[in-house]
Amino acid sequence: MAFLNRIILSLLAALPLVGCFSDFEPDIESTPVLCLNSLITAGEPVQVSVTRTWRWSEGNPDDTYHPIDIDIADADVSLIVNGKFVERLTFTQSDNGYDPGTPFYKLINVYQSTYCPRSGDTVMLRAVSDRYGEATAQVTVPDPVPIDKVDVKVKDFSDNTHIWQGDYSMSLGFRVWFTDPADATDYYLFETDHTESHFTDAPDGERAQEYIMSMWVDYTREPLFTEHVSALESVFSDTSGYTIFSDRQISGKNYPLNVSVDNITYIYYNPDDDPALGDMAITLSLCSISDSYYYHVLSVWHANDGISGVLGGVGLGDPVYAASNVSTGAGVVAAVAKSTFKVRLLDIIGQQSNYVTQ
């Protein structure tokens, strides 16, 4: 919960202490409209989710037991690239990015193209529904901005190897260098991830494994990640998890992003020299994102943690809306181009303890 929420609640508690809530249905008419959501990546087919908006009290499309159906399966969805009609998208099903079998996995209905946009393309999506009308949105696919180099500083390295072949803890400080193109306003998203844990049943019955037991990414050292936060919000608000930024302070410059990954505990056990192991890495991604992506995430931060959003949320100000670039005001058509850099943990360990990586 944002810090400002706490303050507001403290003040409300200092008010006469008690309030109450009562359910009701406001006598306001509202009409559903089409919603388009799509994240376009250069070189991949376009997938767009076409849904309708719903009245809050109607239900929840993500409800486990009784989800409401908001998918629009009979829409006419067109793809227009650089002003020219390319194709009519087909309705299909796609996974939602989670692995099958995991609790969050589910199939989602999307419209998909065969055409794969390129960086620099201006992509327009147009959906028409007999019942909900028309929605259009346009986005330009950004060019990827490469990571020039990454400086790694190792802190608090510790070799705790007893049972396993490797049991290490450390903190890593990264300076991720990149050069912002000077030509236009650019928007970025920075992400940190690590390669997935790996388990193999070795022939002798022992289980080879490699995993990161814990890792905490500290983004607070990079001021660009809080450039959207006003002074007062920095006093009250929570900024964790938000790593979008623009080039307004670094336009055309070579700049290092400062990110720290702390409390890394890396376990490694490879008795039979499984070649699949030993590649655990921390992946640093610099994503060039469209303005629609940037403003949407920014508005969500303001809605959740900004002063305006918190006050609006408790009825003391106007609501803060999530930004949309769709003509109906519902949905986001965004684009991304990603550059990645992998920092292999065994290389780090090798430098620290003269451990010879395999």
Next chain:
Amino acid sequence: MKRFLISLLAFATLGVAWATGITVRAVNSPAERVFARIMHQSGKNFVYASDLLKGVKVTIDVTDADLTTVLTQMFSSTDIDWKIRGNNIMLVRRPAPPVRMVTVSGFVRESGTGEALAGVYVSDPSSRSVTATNAMGFYSLSLPMKSGLRLKATYPGYIEALTGSLQPKGNLTVDIEMVPDGKLLQEVQVLGSRNHTIAMESSSIGSLNVGTDHILRTPVILGEKDVIKTLQLEPGVSAGIEGMAGMYVHGGNTDENLYMLDNIPLYQVNHLGGMFSAFNTEAMRNVDFYKSSFPAKYDGRLSSYIDVHTKDGSMEAHHGSVKLGLTSGEFNIDGPIWKDHTSYSVALRRSWLDILSIPICAVANKFVKYEKYSVGYAFSDLNAKITHRFSPRSRAYAMLYYGDDYLRITQSFDKDKLNADYDEEKTRMRWGNLVASAGWNYVISPRIFMELTGAYSRYSSRLLRSEENGNITDGKRTTFTIDKVISDNNINDWIVKADFDYRPHQAHTINFGAGYTRHSFLPSRTSRHLATETLETQVDDRVTAYSADEFNAYFGGDWRPLSQLRIGYGLHGSLFRIDGRTHHGLSPRLSARWTPAEGWAVKAGYSRTVQYVHQLIQSSISLPTDQWVPVIGSQKPQTADKIAAGVYWSDNRGYTISVEGFWKWMRNLIEYADDYYLLPPETAWSGKMTTGTGTAKGIDFKISKEFGKITGQLSYSLLWADRCYPGRNGGRPFPARFDNRHKINIMANWRINSKWELTAAWTGMSGNRYTLATQCWYDPSLAPWHYEMLLRTDVNNYRLPFYHRLDLSCRRNTRHGYWDFSLYNAYCNMNTIAVTREYRDELVDGQWQLIPTFQKIKLIPVIPSVSYTWLF
């Protein structure tokens, strides 16, 4: 020959007739009857207006006298003048001899304390001349010089004062003392009401004078008596959010009210987010409130002017009070430093919410093992004033006001352990006002009163937040990150001004004056300090501080050309210079009162107002983050034109009925634009705003009874208020947030006897406007956290349910003070202040489900409170 003889005869007859004397005797006889005998003897006709001789009686005793002698003697004791023209005697009323006028001036003060009383109506019943005292209690009346003059002074809460018989031989100084009704025996009734006089006598529309007595009798939440909450009961004034001391006058915004402390502007007038106002009732004498037609002296805000006059302190004896309430305590004392020359007044108030929070936090922390949480809030204010009378004509004062709010929140994890990760967050917020002023009043002549004032007014807020986390090993800090942010926001005004009251004629009062204010604005400057064991950075933002020069001059008057007609007029001119640009404003004022019949008054007026500074408001509660900023860049000053008209009726039993209508047009209003928060924070605040227009119209109806054992008022207001900005709501007009269409207030006070007094106040109004988004769209999952995506809707598209509540209070006077018991929201109707979208648990088909629902947030149940005030 024949013709010659006839002529000679006629000439001889005429000559005889002329030569023949007139003999008349009459004692106190009707003039017409005597005229008949003179006409018969003289052959002359009397020519006169029919009403000239009405009731005229003459006494004459002449024998064989010529006509001139007869006429001279007959009219000597009357105001009739005569002239012989041919065969006619012309009669006219003799011009009245010039009456010598004298000026009677002086001060009206409270008996026992010597406290100056502003707004007292002083009149001469014989000549029907009337005037009002100014803020310093000074009055001046031009009256015909005659013996037996008696002046009458009327003022709410005070017994009517009548001077002894005056025998003026030249200009007179007469100081009047008035006795508060609370000091009278019960059977003596107060038969004066300033508001009754304002309604019936003045040309002002929508004006009110509120005495502390009235404020103290108004039931309020937690028993914290408050002038703003008293004014909220007036028609045309919306209160805003439940329980708050907000004021939205005639569809205006909260920053369109100019709050003044002894005519010095005060920028932040709230404590605790607006729950209490910054004005300590015990430090006040009375309050002038203007909402429709404004005196020329005031300008700078669009909607209303509230001038709080503070106590001078008694010149005769020490008085004081101590009040203990549920949320705060007060200590007030005043008295003479040098009897009849110098007095002091000190009022101190402090809340003890922070003290109450200590045990609450202690209990809470006892149940949480590794986390310590403490929160404390307090507000305090101090009013101090010293007044010195150099002579009956010369007086000086120095006044200080200091108001302060302080919020402290600390949260820590495991700081006390020898080996642990720790995290500590501290927030300190302090905000408040400082006003220091000094003034000198001088009666230059009985007709000219002068006041010179110098003042400094400051509002400041400072927010400090520090977060420190790290690791402690064996009691030593090994790693750490310290993030410290300090934000300052302030406004400073240096003010000098001179005001004059001039009474050239008994039917004419003129006010004029000029002033200069040096403004300094610092809208939220922030510095950030980040330190780790290896890094230390300091970042200061690029907020621009502004300085501005404001000059103003005004000229206004109150003129009564006819006994039934009174005209108020004025012009206020101002210049505002900032960043090399100079804005100017001319604010004409005109109002008139016509009395078509006894007990009736009809008024109409026009006012223009100009506003150069405004507050950036993000919410409908008062926050220290609300910054005052000037017009800059291409912005233009906000202006409002308002026309108002009203009909008033009163009788001598104390009832006054008024119906006032108004229509207001506002231009260059400034508001945050849609999606302003998406702009970079370093964007100048002016770039986040949109400029637009607004209109407000409505009718205020009020019945009041201001004196007697049972007093009270019933009011109803009808209001339409809307706004239109190119950058909001897609450029479409939308209703203002506090467009409360209907508002009803009923308040009654019953003084049962000298010990007990009951007050009840009922408020009912159409709910506030609210922006309620009902449609949602599917989250594209681009942000790190899930959020309900809302489809944008029209601004203020929903009206909250009808608001109503009843407040009761009871006062019990004791030998040394009084108890005040009150019930806020006596029948516990918790009113809706907002609507949220929430989930409720519901059993569906044997499984618990979260069902999305709209919920009303209802606040403030019945709140009893008690306080005791000890008077000494």
